[in-house]
Amino acid sequence: MVIDTTGEGSGGSALVGAEDELVVLLVEDDDGDAFLVTEHLADAALTVVVRRATTLDDAISTLGDRAVDCVLLDLGLPDAVGLDAVTRLRALPCAPALVVLTGLSGTDEGVRAVAAGADDYLVKGEVEPDLLGRSVRYAVQRRRSEAQQRAIYRSQIREAETMRLERALLPTPLVDDDDLAVLVGYIPGGNGLLGGDFYDAVELGDGRVVCLIGDVAGHGPDEAALGATLRTAWRTLVVSGTAPADVIGHVEHILTLERDRPEIFSTLCQVVVAPDRRSADLYLAGHLAPLLISEGRIAPVPSTARGRAMGVPSTGGWQALTIPLAAPWSLLLYTDGLVEATLAGVEVQGLDGPRPRRARLGLDGLASTVERVLADGQSNVVERTLRAVRDVHGGPLDDDAAALLVGWAGPGEAGERASTTAEDAGWGR
Known part of the structure; x- marks a missing residue:
């Protein structure tokens, strides 16, 4: 003693x-x-x-x-x-x-x-x-x-709150057309915290299908809550009959009202598939253009009509770019967590100093990854792409990653439906 x-x-x-x-x-x-x-x-x-x-x-x-x-x-x-x-x-x-x-x-x-x-x-x-x-x-x-x-009780409460947020961020797409494939997926970054990635898909009464993917700048519960708010506002506007060309402006208004700091912004990609499934209108609010998978080619849609991100103090709106589509086709919408994944064991010289850094997968790397995934089979493309990107990264991604694939193989061809989240078996946080 x-x-x-x-x-x-x-x-x-x-x-x-x-x-x-x-x-x-x-x-x-x-x-x-x-x-x-x-x-x-x-x-x-x-x-x-x-x-x-x-x-x-x-x-x-x-x-x-x-x-x-x-x-x-x-x-x-x-x-x-x-x-x-x-x-x-x-x-x-x-x-x-x-x-x-x-x-x-x-x-x-x-x-x-x-x-x-x-x-x-x-x-x-x-x-x-x-x-x-x-x-x-x-x-x-x-x-x-x-x-x-x-401590265990607080951890359980936080887990339950996180799951509620995830359910708000990750809804069940409202698409009735059985010929249309709709596959969605979302996994949080390596620290297990939610980010502001969100997606949705809604079929309108006239047969159009409106798809969404977006990303709130930042990472954590505040951004996740804001992302859930924006997604809910978007769905409300779409199902209430607001013209797709006007939806983004209204969602931006909600963003400016709900964000807690003026520097918070959000990117968004909206795709409106025509009732005959042979064309789609693309709206980009500072977001990455989707990948078009058609006629054996995988390439990003030319983003000539890209508009500004929502919530940034600059002028300009969002114009539609009409994309002709020939069956079978698929559009893969995604967030930057996929293209910003790095390549394990591959380093490049950084521009900001003498020390090398890990090479990024990039848009071309993502397209090549999707091509390899499709070469091994046509089912569960979103889940298999998320897994493939995580494999080349060498573990859990640094940032959240969300993806939505909408596709059409032709009249009478049943479309696949699948959803992948971090709660599914084999993923873990």
């Missing part, structure tokens, strides 16, 4: 053993009683650093300055008598374990102390080293277990 009035306390493992060093604060104004307790602690099977305070105010000050594992508290102090001391100590943030020392031989005072928040109580005249050691270990273990349970 070490008696110390100045040193810092040490932490401990979840399970309290005899070898763990514990910091005990003895709050006792009587020198004789303090000496006896200190001797008992020295004889107990504990590795312990003992500090002493003679008043409750001194004890509270010590707890604010230094780490303490357990408080041994006398219930008769000059500035606190009875359970008032227990109540005040328990009200402290991150209060340590608390064992009450009472001079009364009856159990009533000790039981009331435990009811008020103490972990255990001991009668001074009946204390002996083994009993004191067990009581301190029990009290510390109980507090650590409670802290672990609180």
